[in-house]
Amino acid sequence: MSTSLHNIDQQIAEIGQRAKAASREMAKASTRQKNHALGALAELIKGQRSALQSANQADVERARAAGCDAAFIDRLTLSDQAIDSMTEGVQQVAALFDPIGEIDAMRPQPSGISVGKMRVPLGVIGIIYESRPNVTIDAATLCIKAGNATILRGGSEAIESNRLLAGLIQQALSAAALPAQAVQLIPTTDRQAVSAMITLPQYIDVIVPRGGKSLIERIAKESRVPVIKHLDGICHVYLDDDADIEKAVRIADNAKTQRYGTCNTMETLLISQAIAHQVLPPLVKIYLDKGVELRVCDQTRKTLSALGLTHPLIKDATAEDWDAEYLAPILAVKSVADIDEAMTHIDLHGSRHTDAIVTENHSKAMRFLREVDSASVLINASTRFADGFEFGLGAEIGISNDKIHARGPVGLEGLTTYKWVVLGSGQIRT
């Protein structure tokens, strides 16, 4: 190992050690103290708006000079609106119920002891993210509220903005008599820092990667620390033959077109053959009006031809389309015989993220709910609802496609664990 790699590993290990020490203090912090820090942070962000924007301006200019595209620059920029919404986010987290210390139920046992589970912080959370500087604030505030210490590893493009924001967070922690080291930003932009973070299970309890698929894939593959992540959102809506046609059209429209680039956007529409002739004409019109390209199966093509519907944006699907996450105005459309074929398709091609059925038939709705093995399963609602805010979590650190620990939208509770607590009065085991 070169001296430089060794130095970075050493530096990250020291950051990890400080985080672990700070996490012990954070675990003891009162709700009042944590909310005090969050309130102070909201005020600091408001007060430092111009300093923040000039640091951000430096990042944006560097990104422009490096030839980054408009979408990238947009994500990087801390506009007035972006700063306002960051501040509001902090206040929302301050207003959330504090889960730490809650004991679910103390149940007396035959031995005479009472046993319950107390919710406690996970410890140290590592956040690895890319260009959006607002993640620095969003992630750190959730981790603070859940009583954790945090190590932030932002993208090199946002380093000036992130440094300033991390400084404000540390000031706010100190103002509440909490350890400033409870939130640390990795100062180096060297990629080796990520490799070092994901191999420190002794200091970091969980890693949350946020960003592009290749970053997340690499982290999931190499991490020795548990990872909360999702890779793909290949989401389905199944329009059952017992669907209300009006609801079917509205939901299939919204699930695809409300936003194209999100992980809970529908990528494949499954239509029961029995209602295809009823739903296709209004739906195809909506999609074509919005410029959505359709990749259709043979049977759907036949139905469309019989209905006299052809258009350059209607193309024939290939086998790859059933496994595609377009994140774009493109939709795969497949005709199925019934709910069984729909569920088999979802099982084979879905990413276990979010899937919905539209039906008025109660038994089929309940079968879909029970049998589809996805993190979020919806009846008569748009897949776009699969989101921490819409699910009532109050905030979201990310979404998990995995089954272990946290699944689907992850809020405060996903940043906690529990311990067993026992109240005795001198009992011994016999």
Next chain:
Amino acid sequence: MSTSLHNIDQQIAEIGQRAKAASREMAKASTRQKNHALGALAELIKGQRSALQSANQADVERARAAGCDAAFIDRLTLSDQAIDSMTEGVQQVAALFDPIGEIDAMRPQPSGISVGKMRVPLGVIGIIYESRPNVTIDAATLCIKAGNATILRGGSEAIESNRLLAGLIQQALSAAALPAQAVQLIPTTDRQAVSAMITLPQYIDVIVPRGGKSLIERIAKESRVPVIKHLDGICHVYLDDDADIEKAVRIADNAKTQRYGTCNTMETLLISQAIAHQVLPPLVKIYLDKGVELRVCDQTRKTLSALGLTHPLIKDATAEDWDAEYLAPILAVKSVADIDEAMTHIDLHGSRHTDAIVTENHSKAMRFLREVDSASVLINASTRFADGFEFGLGAEIGISNDKIHARGPVGLEGLTTYKWVVLGSGQIRT
């Protein structure tokens, strides 16, 4: 890779594939069906007692010929009593509440959708264990009840017993119209089978290793599949200066001497210096009468000398003793100034498994409960209570020292996960 390794990898992958397919059927199984299978299994074990004991006899003879020690032979032997307790275990699991399909609370959200969490099976559980053939039944029945498929990898010494038991389980599954492939025993005793299992995250959702520390360490290090495990049980009892002396003596006795070889046995006793002269005379007498060797710190040695207590079994502790898991009649004893020194010692030397305080002071009891970062924290009760049955879980698949997913004693719930379920009536996101 040699042909033989390749063949084993291929064989395990096929077992994994069949398990995954069976897990879909198991997830849909009704409580009645699962209980039917368990009832049938209990009857089959009773009915096949002599066949079982002759298969087991073959294992025992092989182990004897191989020179295995008496403790090993004891674990391997299916005595009448062992078979009775296996049958009772199956009936107990059948009687447990079925967690699958339970929805915690459907909460209406501002958008009009209602959102809840449904408890669902994890999918496929891999159990890797050593000589005890009863694990075949204990683990499989818990996995069946939780709606999972199971891949069992028992020790080569118990292979004849395990084959017969696995056959009975498959018969019982078929009798309940459940897929026999929902419980598969790995037929080969080749060690490569373990390596193959722990690198199949596409088919196996979680691995539960049960056995010696070196086996578990290896699996934890190399597994690409999440592991539910514990390595060490370095458990503490802290006798506070506000302890009831009688309770302190009773608990410190029981936590060490009720069983020496279990993971929740106390390994280090921490005594507040203020009460050392009161608790040491009765405790030392108990320990010495039971043949427990004491490894004492300097301060404890001074107190003992002042009390005129010396004995060949009382030895001076070395630095290693504070990190030792003896699993034997040996106890480290340390004097501490107060609860803070006790908690600092536990933080530095404990294994985050199980720790207890004995005190009548409410504030100190609550501090210990909140601040000690262990899977089980007890007030005025023996560490020996940290156990699935004593905690009211009805059964136990293992104990976890980790913080992710399951912590402490793991029962049925640790073999499940949840999915988000949404009931809508046509809602779309705006």
